Each structure stands twice: as C-alpha cells, then as structure tokens.
Amino acid sequence: MTPERLALLPLADLLPGQMKCVVVDGLPIGVANVDGQVYAFDDACRHEGGPLSSGVLINDTVTCPWHGWTYRLRSGKAVVPPVGIRIRVYPVVIIEGVICADVDWGDK
Numbered sequence: 092m093t094p095e096r097l098a099l100l101p102l103a104d105l106l107p108g109q110m111k112c113v114v115v116d117g118l119p120i121g122v123a124n125v126d127g128q129v130y131a132f133d134d135a136c137r138h139e140g141g142p143l144s145s146g147v148l149i150n151d152t153v154t155c156p157w158h159g160w161t162y163r164l165r166s167g168k169a170v171v172p173p174v175g176i177r178i179r180v181y182p183v184v185i186i187e188g189v190i191c192a193d194v195d196w197g198d199k
C-alpha cells in the first residue's frame with residue numbers, strides 16, 4: 092500500500108530538543124527534533140497509551156511520562172523491558188520548511 096505523505100508542522104516550530112503532537116485523522120503523531128534530526132512516531136505508548144511527546148527526550152530516546160517505558164526513535168524499539176515491544180515510526184521528509192511524514196494507514 093502506498094503511504095500517504097502528511098504535512099505535520101513547520102520545522103521552525105520544532106526547536107532542537109522539542110517534541111510536539113500533531114493529530115491527523117484521529118492518529119496522534121509525535122514529532123521530535125534531536126539536534127536537527129526529526130523523527131515521527133506513534134504518540135501512544137504501548138503500555139497504556141501514554142502521550143509520549145509529553146515525556147522526556149534524551150538523545151534519540153523518548154521516555155513515557157506515565158510509567159517510564161522508553162523507546163528508541165530511530166527504530167521504535169523499547170530499550171528497557173519489555174524489550175521487543177515497539178511503536179510505529181514514520182519516515183520524515185522536510186519539504187519547503189514543513190515536516191512531513193509518510194504514513195501507511197494499512198486499512199484504507
């Protein structure tokens with residue numbers, strides 16, 4: 092299935108070290124700026140759905156604000172037990188200063 096390219100927010104609105112949540116068609120997408128590298132990911136923790144973009148960003152990991160599960164943004168993999176759980180991550184492109192993510196909805 093062909094992914095849909097979604098415009099999320101201007102790059103200028105996401106400073107290095109910041110995370111934000113953008114909701115597209117009911118899908119909360121977290122966006123993080125790690126020293127200029129931008130990541131997009133499901134903004135719902137695999138534990139109980141905590142808002143990851145409200146958590147803590149350290150290097151390329153995000154820690155959930157509710158109970159501390161931590162994921163690597165590059166791969167989506169959890170880095171503390173339960174290792175093997177993962178969140179979806181989305182390819183990011185910057186087009187004319189706008190952060191865009193390619194999302195495969197799977198069921199459209």
Ligand code: FES
Pocket residue numbers: 136137138139140141155156157158159160
């Ligand atoms: S909801 Fe994220 S660690 Fe519990």
